[in-house]
Amino acid sequence: MNESSIFTLERGGAPLLISIPHRGTSIPCALADEMTPIAKLTEDCDWHLERLYAFARELGASILTPQYARYVVDLNRPPDDANLYPGRDTTGLCPVDTFDKAPLYKPGHEPSREQIDARRAMYWQPYHDALASELDALRASHGRVLLWEAHSIRSVVPRFFDGRLTDFNFGTADGASAAPGLAEYLAGIVERDGRFSTVANGRFKGGYITRRYGEPEKGVHAVQLELTQISYMEESSPFAYDEAKATAIQPLLRELLISAMTYATAA
Numbered sequence: 001m002n003e004s005s006i007f008t009l010e011r012g013g014a015p016l017l018i019s020i021p022h023r024g025t026s027i028p029c030a031l032a033d034e035m036t037p038i039a040k041l042t043e044d045c046d047w048h049l050e051r052l053y054a055f056a057r058e059l060g061a062s063i064l065t066p067q068y069a070r071y072v073v074d075l076n077r078p079p080d081d082a083n084l085y086p087g088r089d090t091t092g093l094c095p096v097d098t099f100d101k102a103p104l105y106k107p108g109h110e111p112s113r114e115q116i117d118a119r120r121a122m123y124w125q126p127y128h129d130a131l132a133s134e135l136d137a138l139r140a141s142h143g144r145v146l147l148w149e150a151h152s153i154r155s156v157v158p159r160f161f162d163g164r165l166t167d168f169n170f171g172t173a174d175g176a177s178a179a180p181g182l183a184e185y186l187a188g189i190v191e192r193d194g195r196f197s198t199v200a201n202g203r204f205k206g207g208y209i210t211r212r213y214g215e216p217e218k219g220v221h222a223v224q225l226e227l228t229q230i231s232y233m234e235e236s237s238p239f240a241y242d243e244a245k246a247t248a249i250q251p252l253l254r255e256l257l258i259s260a261m262t263y264a265t266a267a
Protein backbone atom coordinates (compact mmCIF):
# COMPACT_ATOMS: atom_id res chain seq x y z
CA MET A 1 0.00 0.00 0.00
CA ASN A 2 1.22 3.46 -0.88
CA GLU A 3 -0.22 5.89 1.61
CA SER A 4 0.18 9.63 1.96
CA SER A 5 -2.00 12.08 3.83
CA ILE A 6 -3.55 12.99 0.46
CA PHE A 7 -4.52 9.58 -0.91
CA THR A 8 -4.31 5.82 -0.41
CA LEU A 9 -3.22 3.53 -3.22
CA GLU A 10 -3.65 -0.20 -2.72
CA ARG A 11 -1.81 -1.99 -5.48
CA GLY A 12 -3.05 -5.24 -6.97
CA GLY A 13 -1.69 -7.37 -9.80
CA ALA A 14 -4.48 -7.16 -12.39
CA PRO A 15 -4.79 -4.65 -15.26
CA LEU A 16 -7.50 -2.81 -13.32
CA LEU A 17 -7.34 0.50 -11.46
CA ILE A 18 -10.41 1.64 -9.53
CA SER A 19 -10.36 5.37 -8.78
CA ILE A 20 -12.88 6.74 -6.24
CA PRO A 21 -12.16 10.49 -6.41
CA HIS A 22 -15.20 11.71 -4.47
CA ARG A 23 -14.85 9.37 -1.50
CA GLY A 24 -12.88 11.78 0.74
CA THR A 25 -14.53 13.38 3.76
CA SER A 26 -11.70 15.30 5.47
CA ILE A 27 -11.52 19.09 5.49
CA PRO A 28 -8.33 20.77 6.77
CA CYS A 29 -8.94 22.60 10.08
CA ALA A 30 -7.92 26.03 8.78
CA LEU A 31 -10.31 25.67 5.86
CA ALA A 32 -13.15 24.34 8.03
CA ASP A 33 -13.05 27.61 9.98
CA GLU A 34 -14.07 29.46 6.79
CA MET A 35 -16.93 27.07 6.03
CA THR A 36 -20.56 26.69 7.04
CA PRO A 37 -21.74 23.88 9.36
CA ILE A 38 -23.35 22.03 6.44
CA ALA A 39 -20.03 21.91 4.58
CA LYS A 40 -18.52 19.82 7.35
CA LEU A 41 -21.17 17.13 6.82
CA THR A 42 -19.72 16.53 3.29
CA GLU A 43 -23.15 15.31 2.19
CA ASP A 44 -22.20 15.20 -1.51
CA CYS A 45 -19.62 12.49 -0.86
CA ASP A 46 -19.69 9.28 -2.96
CA TRP A 47 -20.42 7.40 0.26
CA HIS A 48 -19.13 3.91 1.10
CA LEU A 49 -17.77 3.06 -2.36
CA GLU A 50 -14.53 1.67 -0.89
CA ARG A 51 -16.71 -0.76 1.07
CA LEU A 52 -19.00 -1.59 -1.83
CA TYR A 53 -15.99 -2.32 -4.07
CA ALA A 54 -13.91 -4.08 -1.38
CA PHE A 55 -14.47 -7.40 -3.19
CA ALA A 56 -12.39 -6.08 -6.12
CA ARG A 57 -9.19 -6.70 -4.17
CA GLU A 58 -9.78 -10.40 -4.83
CA LEU A 59 -9.77 -9.59 -8.54
CA GLY A 60 -6.35 -7.98 -8.17
CA ALA A 61 -7.59 -4.43 -8.62
CA SER A 62 -5.52 -1.44 -7.57
CA ILE A 63 -7.70 0.99 -5.64
CA LEU A 64 -7.03 4.72 -5.33
CA THR A 65 -8.96 6.79 -2.78
CA PRO A 66 -8.42 10.38 -1.58
CA GLN A 67 -8.45 11.64 1.98
CA TYR A 68 -10.04 15.04 1.38
CA ALA A 69 -13.58 16.00 0.45
CA ARG A 70 -14.63 17.32 -2.95
CA TYR A 71 -15.45 20.59 -1.17
CA VAL A 72 -11.68 21.14 -0.72
CA VAL A 73 -10.95 20.51 -4.39
CA ASP A 74 -12.83 18.34 -6.88
CA LEU A 75 -10.43 15.75 -8.29
CA ASN A 76 -12.78 15.02 -11.19
CA ARG A 77 -12.69 18.56 -12.58
CA PRO A 78 -10.10 19.91 -15.03
CA PRO A 79 -7.32 22.08 -13.57
CA ASP A 80 -8.60 25.10 -15.52
CA ASP A 81 -12.13 24.49 -14.12
CA ALA A 82 -13.80 24.36 -17.57
CA ASN A 83 -17.44 23.16 -17.43
CA LEU A 84 -17.55 19.48 -18.46
CA TYR A 85 -21.20 19.80 -19.49
CA PRO A 86 -21.50 23.18 -21.25
CA GLY A 87 -24.89 24.79 -20.77
CA ARG A 88 -25.68 22.73 -17.68
CA ASP A 89 -25.35 23.69 -14.03
CA THR A 90 -22.37 22.06 -12.35
CA THR A 91 -20.12 22.34 -9.32
CA GLY A 92 -16.57 23.54 -9.97
CA LEU A 93 -12.99 22.74 -9.09
CA CYS A 94 -13.50 24.35 -5.67
CA PRO A 95 -17.28 24.25 -5.19
CA VAL A 96 -18.92 27.14 -3.34
CA ASP A 97 -22.24 25.41 -2.71
CA THR A 98 -23.72 21.95 -2.14
CA PHE A 99 -25.75 19.97 -4.70
CA ASP A 100 -28.79 21.57 -3.02
CA LYS A 101 -27.19 25.02 -3.46
CA ALA A 102 -26.54 25.63 0.25
CA PRO A 103 -23.46 27.86 0.68
CA LEU A 104 -20.26 26.08 1.74
CA TYR A 105 -18.51 29.24 2.95
CA LYS A 106 -19.28 31.90 5.49
CA PRO A 107 -20.11 35.19 3.70
CA GLY A 108 -17.00 36.73 2.17
CA HIS A 109 -14.86 33.62 2.72
CA GLU A 110 -15.14 31.99 -0.72
CA PRO A 111 -11.73 30.88 -2.02
CA SER A 112 -9.61 33.36 -3.96
CA ARG A 113 -7.80 32.49 -7.19
CA GLU A 114 -4.57 32.11 -5.18
CA GLN A 115 -6.25 29.78 -2.69
CA ILE A 116 -7.68 27.67 -5.51
CA ASP A 117 -4.22 27.42 -7.09
CA ALA A 118 -2.74 26.37 -3.74
CA ARG A 119 -5.37 23.66 -3.22
CA ARG A 120 -4.84 22.34 -6.71
CA ALA A 121 -1.10 21.99 -6.02
CA MET A 122 -1.54 20.48 -2.57
CA TYR A 123 -4.48 18.07 -3.04
CA TRP A 124 -5.40 17.72 -6.72
CA GLN A 125 -1.96 17.20 -8.24
CA PRO A 126 -0.72 14.37 -5.96
CA TYR A 127 -3.87 12.31 -6.67
CA HIS A 128 -3.43 12.77 -10.39
CA ASP A 129 0.29 11.99 -10.21
CA ALA A 130 -0.52 8.73 -8.40
CA LEU A 131 -3.26 7.89 -10.90
CA ALA A 132 -1.01 8.53 -13.90
CA SER A 133 1.96 6.60 -12.54
CA GLU A 134 -0.17 3.58 -11.54
CA LEU A 135 -1.73 3.50 -15.02
CA ASP A 136 1.78 3.64 -16.50
CA ALA A 137 2.95 0.79 -14.27
CA LEU A 138 -0.05 -1.41 -15.08
CA ARG A 139 0.26 -0.70 -18.77
CA ALA A 140 3.96 -1.57 -18.64
CA SER A 141 3.09 -4.92 -17.04
CA HIS A 142 0.01 -5.83 -19.06
CA GLY A 143 0.05 -3.77 -22.25
CA ARG A 144 -3.54 -2.67 -21.65
CA VAL A 145 -5.35 -1.47 -18.58
CA LEU A 146 -8.90 -0.67 -17.50
CA LEU A 147 -9.47 2.50 -15.46
CA TRP A 148 -12.79 2.21 -13.60
CA GLU A 149 -13.98 5.57 -12.32
CA ALA A 150 -16.29 4.70 -9.42
CA HIS A 151 -18.93 7.27 -8.49
CA SER A 152 -22.30 7.42 -6.80
CA ILE A 153 -24.95 10.08 -6.35
CA ARG A 154 -28.37 10.51 -4.77
CA SER A 155 -31.09 9.29 -7.09
CA VAL A 156 -32.87 12.66 -7.01
CA VAL A 157 -30.86 15.89 -7.43
CA PRO A 158 -33.06 18.46 -9.26
CA ARG A 159 -30.06 20.71 -9.90
CA PHE A 160 -28.47 18.12 -12.19
CA PHE A 161 -31.27 16.01 -13.67
CA ASP A 162 -35.04 15.67 -13.85
CA GLY A 163 -36.82 13.04 -11.81
CA ARG A 164 -35.13 9.90 -10.60
CA LEU A 165 -31.76 9.04 -12.10
CA THR A 166 -31.12 5.76 -13.93
CA ASP A 167 -29.28 3.38 -11.57
CA PHE A 168 -26.24 2.38 -13.68
CA ASN A 169 -24.87 5.27 -15.77
CA PHE A 170 -21.88 4.17 -17.83
CA GLY A 171 -19.77 6.91 -19.36
CA THR A 172 -16.97 6.62 -21.90
CA ALA A 173 -17.00 10.20 -23.25
CA ASP A 174 -19.41 9.10 -26.01
CA GLY A 175 -17.07 6.22 -26.83
CA ALA A 176 -13.80 8.20 -26.96
CA SER A 177 -12.26 6.97 -23.69
CA ALA A 178 -12.49 3.20 -24.21
CA ALA A 179 -12.75 0.42 -26.77
CA PRO A 180 -15.74 0.90 -29.10
CA GLY A 181 -18.95 -0.42 -27.62
CA LEU A 182 -17.68 -0.96 -24.06
CA ALA A 183 -20.30 1.25 -22.37
CA GLU A 184 -23.14 -0.37 -24.35
CA TYR A 185 -21.74 -3.85 -23.59
CA LEU A 186 -21.79 -3.09 -19.85
CA ALA A 187 -25.30 -1.61 -20.00
CA GLY A 188 -26.38 -4.84 -21.73
CA ILE A 189 -25.12 -6.88 -18.78
CA VAL A 190 -27.21 -4.75 -16.37
CA GLU A 191 -30.25 -5.09 -18.65
CA ARG A 192 -29.95 -8.87 -18.72
CA ASP A 193 -29.63 -8.92 -14.91
CA GLY A 194 -33.00 -7.18 -14.96
CA ARG A 195 -33.05 -5.57 -11.51
CA PHE A 196 -31.78 -2.07 -12.31
CA SER A 197 -32.19 0.63 -14.94
CA THR A 198 -29.14 1.49 -17.04
CA VAL A 199 -27.88 3.79 -19.78
CA ALA A 200 -24.67 4.23 -21.79
CA ASN A 201 -23.38 7.80 -22.23
CA GLY A 202 -26.62 9.40 -21.07
CA ARG A 203 -26.72 12.27 -18.56
CA PHE A 204 -23.29 11.23 -17.23
CA LYS A 205 -20.68 10.63 -19.92
CA GLY A 206 -17.60 10.51 -17.71
CA GLY A 207 -15.91 13.38 -15.93
CA TYR A 208 -12.45 14.85 -16.25
CA ILE A 209 -10.57 11.71 -15.16
CA THR A 210 -12.38 9.48 -17.67
CA ARG A 211 -11.81 11.95 -20.50
CA ARG A 212 -8.22 12.83 -19.58
CA TYR A 213 -6.81 9.34 -19.01
CA GLY A 214 -8.88 7.23 -21.39
CA GLU A 215 -6.66 6.71 -24.44
CA PRO A 216 -7.75 3.39 -25.93
CA GLU A 217 -5.28 3.71 -28.81
CA LYS A 218 -2.52 3.72 -26.17
CA GLY A 219 -4.00 0.85 -24.18
CA VAL A 220 -5.80 2.81 -21.43
CA HIS A 221 -9.55 2.18 -21.42
CA ALA A 222 -11.52 4.40 -19.04
CA VAL A 223 -15.14 3.93 -18.03
CA GLN A 224 -17.10 5.81 -15.40
CA LEU A 225 -19.92 4.20 -13.48
CA GLU A 226 -22.21 6.73 -11.81
CA LEU A 227 -24.39 4.56 -9.56
CA THR A 228 -27.49 5.70 -7.70
CA GLN A 229 -26.87 5.60 -3.97
CA ILE A 230 -30.34 4.21 -3.36
CA SER A 231 -28.99 0.98 -4.89
CA TYR A 232 -26.78 0.27 -1.85
CA MET A 233 -27.34 2.79 0.97
CA GLU A 234 -29.65 5.27 2.65
CA GLU A 235 -29.68 8.53 0.72
CA SER A 236 -30.41 10.80 3.69
CA SER A 237 -28.35 11.60 6.78
CA PRO A 238 -26.59 9.73 8.36
CA PHE A 239 -26.13 8.01 4.97
CA ALA A 240 -26.01 4.48 6.35
CA TYR A 241 -24.62 1.62 4.29
CA ASP A 242 -27.37 -0.93 3.52
CA GLU A 243 -25.72 -4.30 3.93
CA ALA A 244 -28.59 -6.24 2.35
CA LYS A 245 -28.79 -4.02 -0.74
CA ALA A 246 -25.00 -3.91 -1.09
CA THR A 247 -24.64 -7.67 -0.82
CA ALA A 248 -27.30 -8.05 -3.50
CA ILE A 249 -25.62 -5.68 -5.97
CA GLN A 250 -22.00 -6.78 -5.48
CA PRO A 251 -22.17 -9.90 -7.71
CA LEU A 252 -23.39 -7.68 -10.56
CA LEU A 253 -20.58 -5.18 -9.95
CA ARG A 254 -18.13 -8.06 -9.92
CA GLU A 255 -19.44 -9.35 -13.25
CA LEU A 256 -19.20 -5.84 -14.71
CA LEU A 257 -15.59 -5.36 -13.58
CA ILE A 258 -14.46 -8.73 -14.88
CA SER A 259 -16.31 -8.27 -18.17
CA ALA A 260 -14.97 -4.74 -18.67
CA MET A 261 -11.41 -5.80 -17.88
CA THR A 262 -11.65 -8.72 -20.32
CA TYR A 263 -13.20 -6.53 -23.03
CA ALA A 264 -10.64 -3.74 -22.60
CA THR A 265 -7.56 -5.92 -22.43
CA ALA A 266 -8.63 -7.92 -25.49
CA ALA A 267 -9.31 -4.78 -27.55
Ligand SMILES: [Zn+2]
Residues within 6 Å of the ligand: 022, 046, 150, 151, 152
Ligand atom coordinates in the same frame (compact mmCIF):
# COMPACT_ATOMS: atom_id res chain seq x y z
ZN1 LIG B 1 -18.60 11.23 -7.86
